[in-house]
Amino acid sequence: MEGSHNAENIASILDATLSKWDIRSKCEAITTDNAQTMINAAAKLHIRHIPCFAHTLNLTMSTLASDKLRAIQRELNKPELKVIQEVPTRWNSAYHMLQRIVTMKTELTLALNECNRAPPGVNADEYLIIQETIQILEPF
Template sequence: MPGRHTAENLAATLNEAVDAWRMTGKVVACVHDNASNIVAANIPERVDWVSVACFAHTFQLAINDAFKLFVYKVISAAGKLVCHFNHSTIAWKALEGKQEQIQLPKHKLIQSCKTRWNSVFDMFERLLEQRWAVTAVLSDRTVTKLQDARILEIQGRILGNNGWS
């Protein structure tokens, strides 16, 4: 949509689309996220339908709020670890070698995405699957500097234990 995304402009664009599609009087509801501009665009003074906040989006916001507690620290640390392997050719090649050596599937690590709540699960599931190969690469000083390993090791920084659970 060209122009500013003000409530007035959004409402005008929605109404124009409804008119262009010859659906005036037929639209019952508009499902949208919780951004203040789209909520304000869908008030009765601007549109002829019911405003409905998207449940999935609202649920995602609630999950993100819950993650801001301790869980966010773990997610953030795991994300940095995955990012390291996904952006370092040396680390990725070493991981592939360790996967082959200990007969693990040659799977890439999965980066979580804030807007996809299940991606956090996918990231941790893959890290759990690959934990021994990841640990081996982090322990290999020909691949990972001690300083980098200390930053990337989740258990020492976040979990406070001696191994992956």
């Protein structure tokens, strides 16, 4: 992206890209990190912004929360897994991130419910979207 990375320019590029692919009217939401410029860009486009769950979780989970997640995993006899964060330079990282969220659904929900400053958990509709997205990304 050339120029300033402000909300106006980001919104303009997103709008042009969505229009070029003829999917502007089909776009229900945009998922990004929690940067205010991305939130503002989505607002300018009148498209719902969904903060990346793994990114939010990564930003807010303290050592105490990580310990709580591991304890819950042990209690449920589940593997001690960590969330996977999407990495722009790894083309398949979004797929792996979403797979991990689904794999750890119960443990994440329980851990989030026990942490005071945790982000809101993923609701049932969002899990359906995640599962559909995994199916779409899987062949790639």
